[in-house]
Amino acid sequence: MAIDGIGAAVRRKEDYRFLTGQGNYTDDISRPNQVHAYFVRAQAAHAKIVRIDTAKAKAADGVVAVFTGADMAADAIGGLPCGWLVKNKDGSPMQEPAHPVLAVERVRHVGDPIAVVVAETLAQAKDAAELLDIELADLPAVVGLVDALKPGAPAVHAGGNLCFDWHIGDADQVAAAFKNAYKVAKIDLVNNRLIANPMEPRAAVGEYDRATGEYTLFTTSQNPHVIRLLMGAFVLHIPESRLRVVAPDVGGGFGSKIYHYAEEAFVTWAAPKIGRPVKWTAERGESFMSDAQGRDHVSHAELALDKNGKFLALKVSTLSNMGAYLSTFAPAIPTYLYATLLAGVYTTPAIYAEVKAVFTNTVPVDAYRGAGRPEAAFLIERIVDIAAAEMGMDRVEIRKRNFIPTDAFPYQTPVALQYDSGDYFATLAGAMNAIDYAGFEARRAAAKKVGKLRGIGISTYVEACGIAPSNIAGALGARAGLYECANVRVHPTGSVTLFTGCHSHGQGHETTYAQLIAERLGIGLDQIEVSHGDTNKIPFGMGTYGSRSLAVGGTAVVKALDKIVDKAKKIAAHLLEAAEADIEFKDGKFTVAGTDKSKSFGEIALTAYVPHNYPLETLEPGLDETAFYDPKNFTFPGGAHICEVEIDPDTGVVKVVDFAACDDVGRVVNPMIVEGQVHGGLAQGIGQALMEECVYDDKGQLRSGSFMDYTMPRADDLPSFKVSTAITLCTHNPLGVKGVGEVGAIGSPPAVINAVVDALKDYGVRHIDMPATPQKIWAIVNGGHRMAAE
């Protein structure tokens, strides 16, 4: 029997269910006798709540209850907690303002929930919501990062708008290096705010069983155990033993479904009060103003070079927007997932970065696909191109001259991380070959003949996945562990169910994990089921984010399989009357070395559960093992992305005409899934570079509040990608895997912008902030609107 193990490009087991509309999403779940919640949200970005009169709404048809922040406060409900505490430069704690589930006294961003109407039907809830008498007194709002830190700026919280002022690296060493610089490249840039926009909007159903005292929350989460912990312990004070959190099929997350949100806390809190299940599903418009948003940095950076183009030192100053409240992991993103990556793939010996996190009257910001690493890659790869221009050097040559040599791993960067493996020359060569880099100038000349401006841009990046280990993260402010858990349950007939703490919401875990098990146990994929998302089934888990599912979750699976095989060998040794040391396990068979005596995996499983001929004195029956794995280090995927664009100078439209990505994601388990992950990431990265932008006006109103104004990339915006891998193995996990979920979104934005700047080089352009929209490009080409470019 051929086994679809590691390396097989098998089709995804889950696709049949998804493609035939048989997925089971949170909104598909309706509980008997349920009622519907409608959230009334702030229309103003900053206002004092003067009065909320609920009497008329409560009396309306079908209304079951109306709740406000005062009701939750009266119940001593905690605020939504922040899961990562960052310290200021002087060691003092950051400002951690309360984040009430429903606003109390003040609303701080458009979309901030003020009240909830619960009714028999959603339409009745909405009708009643219009009867709420809410008086808000507008306060001046602050939106821009730079504005928020100016003296006299409206204060989002009593403690002012500075959340923390943090730094990393050696400022003195950097200052000394700049004194000796031959040239200094400088850049001011913005990393544009994005909205994740997963296909499935958030939803939650809360239920309470009076007989057992158990709460159940069905929710659109990437990490149900984390929600159980945060909501149970910090918000609602429910012991985990009486709180079940289920994240069923989830239609994409991209980070935005990591966090603990007000709505899921509310429906869980309200269910016993009302005595009926409470359901809420976001409308798309609510998603735009209540899902955590991504990116939003303003940075200044300077790179010192010697006369040979070697990087001497990098200094970076970044303002990072937190929005109006701290989302669950917000402080970690612009610090430990951004500034620690500022060495990139280069040997820059001295780096200093300071990051100020800032409150504004906007929707909270947190991790979005890539989370800090795209911001780092964009800054580095832009300033490297600027450095090449300043030095009059070739953009490939300056990169190669500064790459961390392939024989220099493990490589300690000046900003805390130690890269275990990589070969940046190999991935660069792979991408250059794929796109025919050498033939570019001929293509540029051909484009020019038909009036088009063609450009090519390179990005060579590294990122960090599987954030770990727990003890170091804890020392840096994490309030959660960063391990993963796997439970491999072998059934009596030899089929297997894996219970994993990593939730799958588009990543293909049900197939990839099954391939790991098939490879190890020598059984078919049809004998393996992967279960995730239910805290009553899964022992524990930290969930899916930061491309950790294979490097961390997959390693936990391997560890559990180790235990299964160890025990199975003991059973086989007993049955085969041989010493355990003489048992070999291969292709699903346990064999006594050097003989033809063997037992199949199925026979061993049956014996474990029907232990008639079994060493009961020394071995427990059953074949069911759990492992927790806490990684020693991050993994470090890297690679090279090369983008070729063509600009229509008459309209300013940038067309991505070709794109090559050669990534090192470590060992590849399913090449088709890996390719799909890269495609999706590239679409989002190109979206950020050319299209997507969350825009607020100066009063904090969301101007890009629907798909009518927020530009999502579409299939016809994208070329046919040239995706390949050139791998080095991770040295500290048994599979040698690194992670692929985010590489596309991390490597691609600077490749696109570098290509756009290259296409416009005759116009004296050094930099263009994302997104490079047609209007911005046209303004540059036509010499107007100089603010669009430097």
Place this chain on the structure above:
Amino acid sequence: MYDFAYHKPATVADAAKILAADGDAKALAGGQTLIPTLKQRLAKPSAVVDLSAIKDLAGISVAGGKVTIGAMTRHGDVAASADVKKALPALAALADGIGDPQVRNRGTIGGSIANNDPAADYPAACLALGATIKTNAREIAADAFFLGMFETALKPGELIVSVSFPIPEKAAYVKFGQPASRYALVGVMVAKTATGARVAVTGAASAVFRWSDAEAALSKSWNAASLDGVKVSPDGLNSDIHAAADYRAHLVGVMAKRAVATAG
């Protein structure tokens, strides 16, 4: 969605009667604007008068130098019509570029014109081709029909029955899609007719308009180069996060030239 009465009359006369009697009633054609508006509670009509059961409102005919399209004809049917493709290919192409397949399968020419969205495509065709809009009461020249943003010459209880497009010598419609919605940020329809060139611009201003300077230039000499140096003023043009007025004004010129080039 708020509660409303629902009517599904079988004749134009019955529909008109209901609409005339109730100023807060709304006609429902393809529903591509009205239904989302209702769902978002942005409109609260007392009644919705569904026109889909009225026979003879849909259909396409080509005769007497005109293409006549019934008000309830779906965009997809216009786009796919062999008769339209042969007689007035620019109109079929325009219909084929409206929205997405779902919109084209539901949306109607009558609904589009009666709504007069500033970024709709069909109003540009009506103006540039000098169409005649036939209602249950009268015939209205396109030049007198589109009054302003979401505003037309239609009176309460007046329903579009059909639209007749004189077949021009040449015509083409080219639009620049708003990046997010892909509605026309700027759309320009040009037509070469026996009485001269006509140029209509949609998306750029509060409502569709004719660009007389371009018409004069093209009437003198029908080719894209005739528009060199002919500029539309950005004053009064729309300005939003996707395009400031000066960029829109520029795009009007570019789209007009491309339309002339496409028309040949």
